Amino acid sequence: MSSPLGPPLLVANPGAGAGRDAVLPRLTAALRTRGLDFDVVTTGGPGDATRLARQAVQDGRRFVVAVGGDGTVQEVVNGLVDAETGEVRGRRPVLGVVAGGTGCDFARTFGLDRAPEVLADHLLGEQTLPIDLGRVRLTGLDGRPRTVLFANIAEAGYGGDVIALANRLPRRLGRARYGAAIVGAIARFRHVETTVTVDQGTRTEPLCNVVVANGQFFGRGLQVAPRALPYDDRFNVQSWGATPFDVLRAAPQLRKGDHLSRSDVREWQSARVEVAASRPLLVEADGEVLGRTPASFDLLHRVIDLKL
Template sequence: MSAPYGPPLLVSNPSAGNDRGAVLRAASAELHRLGLDHDVAETTGAGDATRIAREAVAAGRRFVVAVGGDGTIHEVVNGLVDPETGQPHAEDTVLGILPGGSGGDLARTFGFDRRPERAVRHLLGDTTNAFDVGRVRLTGRDGQPRTVLFANIAEAGYGGTVTALAARLPRRFGQSRYAVATIAAVARFRLVETTIALDSSERTEAISNVIVANGQFFGGGMNVAPRALPWDGRFNVQAWTGTPMDVIRAGSALRKGTHTSRSDVREWNSATVRVDGPPLIVEADGEVLGTTPAVFDLLPGVLRIKL
C-alpha cells in the first residue's frame, strides 16, 4: 500500500533525545504492519537531515517525514524550502511529523500523539493543512549574513543565551541541560535597549527577550504563544520587559499560557518583525543561529503538513 503522496521518507536523527532510534524502529514496525510502503534515512551529523530532504525532493519524492524533535524538523524544513527565495524546492511537497527527541513542541501545536504506534496513523489518508514557515535574516555565528528557516518558535535575548549555554553542556544531561542553563544565564544577561519593528508599529525599550512564534509551544510543553496559528500568515510576537528572574518566576504561567496578561509582557500579531540594537543571541527550534540585528518574515502556506 502506498500513501496518496507516494511512499513517505522517514528522516530520523537517532541521537535525538535519549531514545537512540526507538521511535523510528517502533514507527517503521507499525507502518510495516499496516502495509504502508516507506523508506528510512538516518542522519549521522548536523545538517544531514537538510541534505537528505533536499536530495529526496530533487529525486521526485513528495512526502518527507521528520522523525524526532524540533531540531530534526528544523533541518528537514530547511531542506524542503530554499531559504533565500522562500520557494519550495518542489511543488506539492508534504511534510510529515513523528514526534521524538526531548522536545517535540511543534507536534503539540497540531496535537500529534507522541506514541509512535499511534502517531504513524496520521501518515495515512490524504488530509493536509497549509503550513507557514518562518524565515530570519541575521548575522551568523561566523559574523557573516545568514538566512535560515524555522518551523516553530524563535527567540532573541535571554532565551537565546539559555539555548547557547545549554548547547555547551554534555548531552547526557538531557532536558536538565536547559534547567541548568536557565539559571546560569541569569548572571550573564541584563536588560537591553532594543527596537522592535512590526508591520504597522515600532517601539524601543529595554527588554530581556523577544519571542517570534509560529507554533504555540516551546521548552518541552510551555504554552508560550497560545494565540499562534501556523497557518494564519502572522507571527505571535512577544517582548518581555522584566528581568530574566521575572521570566523564571513566570514559569508556571508560561506552562498554562496565562503569562500574556502580565504587565511586563507585550504581545502583537505581525507578518514581519525587525529586532535591532546591541547584539542579542538568536535561537530558533532549539538551534542557535546567530545574533541580531534580525529580520523575521513568514512564508505563508509554503508547505503542506500531513494531519
C-alpha cells in the same frame, strides 16, 4: 500499500528517544505492521537532515517525515524550501512529523505529540493542512549574513543565551541540560535596550527577550504563544521587559498560556518583525542558535502542507 502522497521518506535522528522509548524502531515496526511502503535515512550530524530532505524532493519524492525534535523539523523544512527565494523544491512537499528527541514542541500545536504507534496511523491517510514557515535574516555566528527557515518559534535575547549554554553542556545530562541552562543564563544576562519593529510601529525599551512565534509551544510544553496560528500569515510577537529571574518565576503562567496579561509583556500580531539592540543578541529558533541581531523575520504563507 502506498500512501496517497507517495511513499514517505523518514529522515530520522537516530538519537530520538532512548532504550525502550527509542522512536525510530517503534515507528518503523508500526508502519510495517500496517503494510505501508516507506524508506528511512538517518542523520549523522548537523545539516544532514537538510541535505537528505533537499535531495529527496529534488529526486521527485513529495512526502518527507521528520523523526526527531524541533531541530530535526527545522533542518527538514530548510531542505524542502529554499530559504533565500522562498520557493519549494520539487513538487509541493508534504511534511510529516513524528516527535522524538529532547522535545518536539512544534507537534503540540497540531495535537501530534503522540506515541509513534498512534502517529503511524496518521501517516497512512491523505489529510493535510497548508502551513506557514518563518524566515529569519541575521548575522551568522561566523559573522556572515545568513537566511534560515523555522517552523515553530524564534527568540532573541535571554532565550538565545539559554540554548547556547545548553548546547555547551554535556549531552549525557539529557533534558537536565536545559534546566541547568535556564538557571545558568540568569546570572549572565542583563536587560538590553532593544528596538522591535512590527506592522503596528516601532518601540525601543530595555528588554530581556523577544519571541517571534509561528507555533504555540516551546520549552517542552510551555504555551508561550496561545494566539499563534501557523497558517494565518502572522507571527505572534512578544517582548518581555521582565528580568530573566521573573521569566523563570512565570513558568506556571507560561505552561497555561496565562502570561499575556502581565504588565511586563507586550504582544502583537505581525507579518514582519525587525529586532535590533544596543549590543548583539543571540537568536535561536526551534532550539538551534542561528546567529545574532540585527534580525529580520517574515513569513512564507502556507508554503508547504503538514500531514495530519
